[in-house]
Amino acid sequence: MEKNEKPYAATDLGIFRFAENMLQVYLVRLKMSPFPGKYSLPGALLQYDEDMAQAAERVYREATGQEAALFEQVYTFSAPNRDIRHRSISTAYMAFPQGDIDDFRPCDKYDFGGWFNAAEMSGLAYDHDEILALTRDRIAAKLNYTTIALLLLPKEFTLTEMQRLYEHCLERTLDKRNFRKKILSMEIVTPTGKMLRGQKARPAMLYQAVDRKMEMIPLFR
Amino acid sequence: MEKNEKPYAATDLGIFRFAENMLQVYLVRLKMSPFPGKYSLPGALLQYDEDMAQAAERVYREATGQEAALFEQVYTFSAPNRDIRHRSISTAYMAFPQGDIDDFRPCDKYDFGGWFNAAEMSGLAYDHDEILALTRDRIAAKLNYTTIALLLLPKEFTLTEMQRLYEHCLERTLDKRNFRKKILSMEIVTPTGKMLRGQKARPAMLYQAVDRKMEMIPLFR
């Protein structure tokens, strides 16, 4: 930006879920310059009557056609050259879909929207590689001291799926019996009574979150 | 802001220490409108050649006359009406002084600067009551899963001081023997060999941080 010119204020949104044994992020393909055809996190400029959280919610609607999600502010990116068109600062949010994930349909700002393996994406528009990397790190950190796993999993999930989420994001294996004992002792999930059938082997009990929100796990009990 | 007008970008800084058995925040008194005579967190508009972290470091220099500190981004505040003069969004940082705390001298933007009990301040300019409250909450949360205590304490401190920091910020008492056992077992502090003398009673061993930075305390070891 020129001296004394104000930067644009924007928000970029990392929409995440754990599915197909991956941490997946929902990316959109840009139609317009400066990166036509490139993938990016959905984003938008802040509007005059919104705060950042509202802007993030609007971006969620634009990118998915859906409403229900939980949002969490992550970080504000402000490097002077992070946007080649003009100076802009972007406040990144994470979003966790609550409603029907399979009906996502981006608005016509975008060419396409879809789920990708968050660990393998690069070459995104703007500084979105960096935003994605920091947001992934934040998710991994939060797995250690919050119940963020409940937001990444679908409404109903097996304990094996939950364990795979931890193992993939923390990049380590965990003992199956000890993991189950620990999660069950926290009383954050409850069995639905339904079984996940049609897999290759023995059906697994489906669980659901007791309370589908992110809570701190205390150090001193 | 008017439609299509860009907001100002700013940063506000919560400078913290634990001293005199309190979590203290360094506040400045404003000379100019719109809040002459009111206390506030030190802050400034983002300049064209800076990112937010650099702006926060500049604000630290302006407010204290000192250089050495550690910074941590906290949250970006963006309510449309948070600044009565014009729309602005502010990215709040926490700062932890590293150098000589007793030589703080604010630049002439400010009338006065001094340390206050962070738990008791209200009536600050702008939305700084809210920024301060959220930042205090963040510090309390981080005491539970990071070594942020090392940044709040002076270079040399007693284990009793450290325990008081936890007790004040977490608003609960902790057993003295168990606290010391736990902290020492973490191997994040080491005795200096020097004693704190001149108190009312038996001198206490002074400790220092092994590594004066904020690190995560892992959930799964």
Place this chain on the structure above:
DNA sequence: TGACTTAGTGTAAATTTTACAATATAATCC
């Protein structure tokens, strides 16, 4: 129906956490 795949479970040892009280060392006050 036999082979394969994933779900689900228990226990003993080690470690950590918790609850709890007496002694040590200085300053202060007569």
Place this chain on the structure above:
DNA sequence: GGATTATATTGTAAAATTTACACTAAGTCA
């Protein structure tokens, strides 16, 4: 300088949690 006061420092036994570890159960698939 002796008594009093205030805070620092330390250990242990019980409880709880964590860890390491391997087999059976219940489906699918060829």
